[in-house]
Amino acid sequence: MREDxxxxxxxxxxxxxxxxxxxxxMGTATRPVEIRGRRIAEGDRVVLWAPSAxxxxxxxxxxxxxxxxxTPNRHLAFGSGKHLCIDGTLARAQMRILYTELLDTATGxxxxxxxxxxxxxxxxxxxxxPIRIVLR
Numbered sequence: 297m298r299e300d301x302x303x304x305x306x307x308x309x310x311x312x313x314x315x316x317x318x319x320x321x322m323g324t325a326t327r328p329v330e331i332r333g334r335r336i337a338e339g340d341r342v343v344l345w346a347p348s349a350x351x352x353x354x355x356x357x358x359x360x361x362x363x364x365x366x367t368p369n370r371h372l373a374f375g376s377g378k379h380l381c382i383d384g385t386l387a388r389a390q391m392r393i394l395y396t397e398l399l400d401t402a403t404g405x406x407x408x409x410x411x412x413x414x415x416x417x418x419x420x421x422x423x424x425x426p427i428r429i430v431l432r
Contacts, residue, residue: 307364309371311391318373318418320344321343321344321346323342324341324342349371350371398429401431401432403431403432404430408428411424412425
């Protein structure tokens, strides 16, 4: 991204696709539907697992590759429809600011201790992640 700052926006979207903090979204089917040969009846409880959806080979070319130039990138990191995260726009802005500052001031980031995951099936990510930012 230092060599091509224009990749900042697509890089943010790829980070969101790759490491969405939302693990899943649950709901109830309001009508019968068939998805990829699987029948879902009205009233069935359904779950969208974002990490799986964000690696769907039918949607993403080379879905297991991290690609900061990926476009289009129709990930579900912030859900969709009535389950769209209201803070998605703010999170994207914060990520762009953070990455811009890191690119301008840091030469590296080093993990200095063990990471500990958030103990949740609904939220993914580290509860603690000790790091050291190496400044220029």
